[in-house]
Amino acid sequence: MHKSNKRIAAAVVALALGFSTAGAGVFAPVAGAQDTTPAPIASTVNADAPASLTIQKYIGMPVGGSGEYNTEIQDELDKLAPGAGFVFDIYALDDYDLTTQAGWAALAGITAADIGTDALGNPTVATTGSDGTITTELAVGAYLVKERDRAGYEPAPAFIVTLPFVNSDGVWDYNQTVRPKNQAGAISIEKDVEDTGVTLNETLTYTIKAKVPEGTLEKLQFVDELPTELEFVEGSATVTAGATVVPATATVDTDNKLVINVTDLAAVQAARTEGEDLYITAEFQAKVAKLPTDNVIENHALIDFGGELKYSTDPDHPDYPGDEDTGAETHLGSLTINKYNNATPQELITSDEAKFQLYRCTGDDTNGYTTSGSPLKAVTGATGTTADVFSTGNAGTVTLQGVQMADWVNGAEATDTLCIVEIEAPEGFVINPEPQPVTVDGYTMAANVTNLPDDVTGQLPATGGQGTMALIAAGVLVAAAGGAASVRANRARR
Numbered sequence: 329m330h331k332s333n334k335r336i337a338a339a340v341v342a343l344a345l346g347f348s349t350a351g352a353g354v355f356a357p358v359a360g361a362q363d364t365t366p367a368p369i370a371s372t373v374n375a376d377a378p379a380s381l382t383i384q385k386y387i388g389m390p391v392g393g394s395g396e397y398n399t400e401i402q403d404e405l406d407k408l409a410p411g412a413g414f415v416f417d418i419y420a421l422d423d424y425d426l427t428t429q430a431g432w433a434a435l436a437g438i439t440a441a442d443i444g445t446d447a448l449g450n451p452t453v454a455t456t457g458s459d460g461t462i463t464t465e466l467a468v469g470a471y472l473v474k475e476r477d478r479a480g481y482e483p484a485p486a487f488i489v490t491l492p493f494v495n496s497d498g499v500w501d502y503n504q505t506v507r508p509k510n511q512a513g514a515i516s517i518e519k520d521v522e523d524t525g526v527t528l529n530e531t532l533t534y535t536i537k538a539k540v541p542e543g544t545l546e547k548l549q550f551v552d553e554l555p556t557e558l559e560f561v562e563g564s565a566t567v568t569a570g571a572t573v574v575p576a577t578a579t580v581d582t583d584n585k586l587v588i589n590v591t592d593l594a595a596v597q598a599a600r601t602e603g604e605d606l607y608i609t610a611e612f613q614a615k616v617a618k619l620p621t622d623n624v625i626e627n628h629a630l631i632d633f634g635g636e637l638k639y640s641t642d643p644d645h646p647d648y649p650g651d652e653d654t655g656a657e658t659h660l661g662s663l664t665i666n667k668y669n670n671a672t673p674q675e676l677i678t679s680d681e682a683k684f685q686l687y688r689c690t691g692d693d694t695n696g697y698t699t700s701g702s703p704l705k706a707v708t709g710a711t712g713t714t715a716d717v718f719s720t721g722n723a724g725t726v727t728l729q730g731v732q733m734a735d736w737v738n739g740a741e742a743t744d745t746l747c748i749v750e751i752e753a754p755e756g757f758v759i760n761p762e763p764q765p766v767t768v769d770g771y772t773m774a775a776n777v778t779n780l781p782d783d784v785t786g787q788l789p790a791t792g793g794q795g796t797m798a799l800i801a802a803g804v805l806v807a808a809a810g811g812a813a814s815v816r817a818n819r820a821r822r
Contacts, residue, residue, distance in 0.1 A: 368500055370427060371429075373500060374502075375468050379468050379491035379503065380491070380504070381464050381504050382463040383506055384506070385411030385460040385462075385507075386409070386411055409460075412458045413456060413478075414460075414475060414478060415453060415454070415455045415478075417445075417473070418453075418472075419452075419472040419474070420448070420449070420467075421469065435470055439488070440486035440487050443488075467491075471489050472487075473488070487506070487508070492504075515538060517631055517639045518535075518536070519535070519627070519629050519656045520656055521533065521534050521738060523732065524732070524737055525701070526616060527616065527705050527730040527731065528618070528712065528729075529615060530616055530705065531614065532616070534552070536629045540569070540596065540633075541633050545596060545633060546593075547632055547633060548608065548634070549587060549632040550586075550629060551586070551587055551631075552628075552630075555620075557616060557619065559617040560580045560612065561612070565578035567590055567609065570607065571599075574596055574599070575590070576589060576590045576591060576610070588612070608631075623659060624658070624660075627657075628645075629641055660733065661770075661772060662729050662771065663774065664725060664728075665684055665748055665777065666720075666774070666777070667720045667724045667725065668778045668779070669778070670779070670781075675724075676725060678722050680755040680756070682754050683751050684719075684720075684726075685716060685717060685718070685749050686704045686731070687701065687748075687749060687763065688700050688747075689745060696763070697745075697763040699747055700744070704716065704731075706718070708728060731746070732746075733771065733773070734768055747763035747766070748777065749761075757779035758781070760778065764776075
């Protein structure tokens with residue numbers, strides 16, 4: 329199955345930084361430190377005052393909101409493991425004079441993501457000690473703080489601090505403490521689909537899987553904004569923590585957004601095993617309610633662990649973008665079956681119908697193809713009905729819609745292909761018993777089948793007779809080229 333592994337460094341967003349000043353903005357003279365306490369004016373900043381930045385590093389879930397700190401939050405922080413040996417680069421932002429209102433105003437208009445480090449000069453390097461803490465003496469000013477990557481950990485995002493800042497008493501404080509947090513091990517999200525043979529009105533199965541973060545969970549929610557082509561199958565959602573099924577509810581709103589909420593977080597915590605990662609998995613089914621206009625049903629998901637720890641498979645998500653890899657995709661196209669005689673040049677057989685079935689198959693052009701599984705369904709005619717037997721009628725050809733692409737199955741490039749098998753020949757012709765692989769051009773597939781008239785030789789099995797079926801069952805397969813073309817076509821589409 330195709331797995332969309334999504335490392336989301338941005339998932340530990342600003343809320344992961346529990347600044348020591350309760351409710352204080354970093355740019356206090358512009359935004360105001362407290363609703364009830366006026367901020368001091370910038371001209372009162374003492375540019376020569378000693379200042380320091382203390383970084384207290386923790387491993388675990390974010391605690392409290394951005395700028396929030398109190399004794400209760402510290403009690404929760406004390407339960408987390410200290411982050412020893414983490415390295416931070418502290419860059420001075422010399423273009424912002426914090427003794428002027430203009431300097432604060434200019435600084436308020438930027439974020440850490442806006443600042444490149446190439447022109448900032450050499451940083452001050454700070455490494456946390458065994459207790460996860462490091463205090464660095466610095467000059468008054470604004471600083472960009474970036475955590476260096478460390479194998480096995482998801483880094484906290486870069487952030488800006490000012491020395492001084494406005495503390496909870498509404499006065500300048502020249503000693504700032506920040507508490508960035510990490511998750512041990514990179515959090516990833518996998519979105520898979522099982523969709524072999526799916527077409528209109530058939531169901532596919534999705535799974536969403538991720539490692540459960542360290543620490544106490546505040547929330548565990550799966551969000552899947554189902555595309556308009558899909559309908560959630562009521563009662564099909566299940567959630568497991570490791571091998572344990574945990575209670576969960578599933579609802580779909582008017583915008584077709586599926587939300588699966590784990591209702592017993594204690595059951596998830598109880599599934600943890602010392603020294604082992606715990607994975608949470610949601611599984612559900614959806615029906616293809618209509619065919620996609622662009623041939624692709626693309627489905628993404630988001631997991632919300634609370635504390636602003638959110639992970640998405642969608643690279644275009646406005647807040648929590650995933651990798652450039654796609655989420656789970658189902659590819660559906662058209663298939664035209666042409667029934668030819670052996671004349672020169674060949675002509676479509678329009679005197680009588682031929683009937684076919686469609687299968688997944690394996691093999692090659694040299695040794696032939698072998699079908700597997702049950703006959704597949706597809707959409708026939710203008711009414712949009714599905715069937716697993718397809719007739720060419722008196723036209724000598726039939727085009728099917730909503731056919732799963734030969735080269736893409738279960739969210740990944742297929743290791744097999746599609747074959748058609750003739751089950752009834754036109755009157756006056758001998759059935760062709762050989763599974764015929766389809767050719768692929770974009771999202772258009774085709775298969776050409778040639779029939780010999782039944783007076784060519786008496787050694788072929790009679791039309792529709794047991795001899796023909798025996799040949800099919802025995803796998804006497806000599807097929808036209810098609811498998812390699814399918815792979816090339818899929819790569820061209822992508």
